[in-house]
Amino acid sequence: xxxxxPEGLTYVPEFLSEAASKALADALDADxxxxxxxxxxxxxxxxxxxxxRSVETDAYLGPLPDWLATVAQRLVCEGHFHHAPDQVIANExxxxxxxxxxxxxxxxxxxxxVSLSLLSPCEMIFRNPETGDRRFVMLQxxxxxxxxxxARYQWTHEIPARLADTVHGERRLRGRRLSLTFRNVTLxxxxx
Ligand SMILES: O=C(O)CCC(=O)C(=O)O
Ligand SMILES: [Fe+2]
Numbered sequence: 001x002x003x004x005x006p007e008g009l010t011y012v013p014e015f016l017s018e019a020a021s022k023a024l025a026d027a028l029d030a031d032x033x034x035x036x037x038x039x040x041x042x043x044x045x046x047x048x049x050x051x052x053r054s055v056e057t058d059a060y061l062g063p064l065p066d067w068l069a070t071v072a073q074r075l076v077c078e079g080h081f082h083h084a085p086d087q088v089i090a091n092e093x094x095x096x097x098x099x100x101x102x103x104x105x106x107x108x109x110x111x112x113x114v115s116l117s118l119l120s121p122c123e124m125i126f127r128n129p130e131t132g133d134r135r136f137v138m139l140q141x142x143x144x145x146x147x148x149x150x151a152r153y154q155w156t157h158e159i160p161a162r163l164a165d166t167v168h169g170e171r172r173l174r175g176r177r178l179s180l181t182f183r184n185v186t187l188x189x190x191x192x
Contacts, residue, residue: 006126006135008149010080015144021118025178027067028090039097044068045087046185048108055087055108055185064088068180071116075182080114080146085182093122095174098161101127103153110184113147115139120175123165126155138167139179 005011016024033040037050047059064072064086072084087109091099104113117139124145126135135155139145147157164173 008151101158
């Protein structure tokens with residue numbers, strides 16, 4: 001793992017080919033986006049309640065569609081999860097949109113969280129609230145980011161709401177980015 005990443009953070013560039021990324025983006029765009037948040041989202045498997053910060057048993061939406069179940073299975077085969085993830089949130093970020101600093105709901109989800117990036121790069125910032133440390137990770141299209149251990153439980157993560165990111169002193173305008181975040185709903189147990 002790259003030195004300088006928070007402990008428990010894994011970054012796998014080019015986890016998805018361009019063709020696979022495009023197929024996933026097309027599948028998402030063929031579905032209906034939920035417009036109730038600042039950024040558009042889609043929930044699969046279980047609905048996550050942002051206000052209550054919980055997943056209720058009656059939030060079950062049904063099994064993941066085949067095109068996500070295939071990815072979920074691959075994540076198990078490649079050792080990122082012990083049990084196939086059963087919940088996926090798709091997020092859409094237009095330039096200027098982000099997600100504020102948070103730790104993914106601890107009682108709702110297991111210890112491994114995987115985010116796949118599609119279409120356009122952006123920077124994610126990790127902060128350790130105890131030490132004040134910050135770490136910057138450029139999320140490239142097709143990349144996999146796994147958070148577990150301290151990266152999942154101790155560090156917060158966020159995407160600054162910006163029009164551009166500065167990479168090695170160079171300003172890069174953002175484009176539309178989609179992400180797919182895979183999790184296991186725990187509902188009392190603790191699978192990863
Ligand atoms: O867009 C991403 O890669 C991360 C999204 C995220 O942090 C979340 O849905 O909790
Ligand atoms: Fe998150």
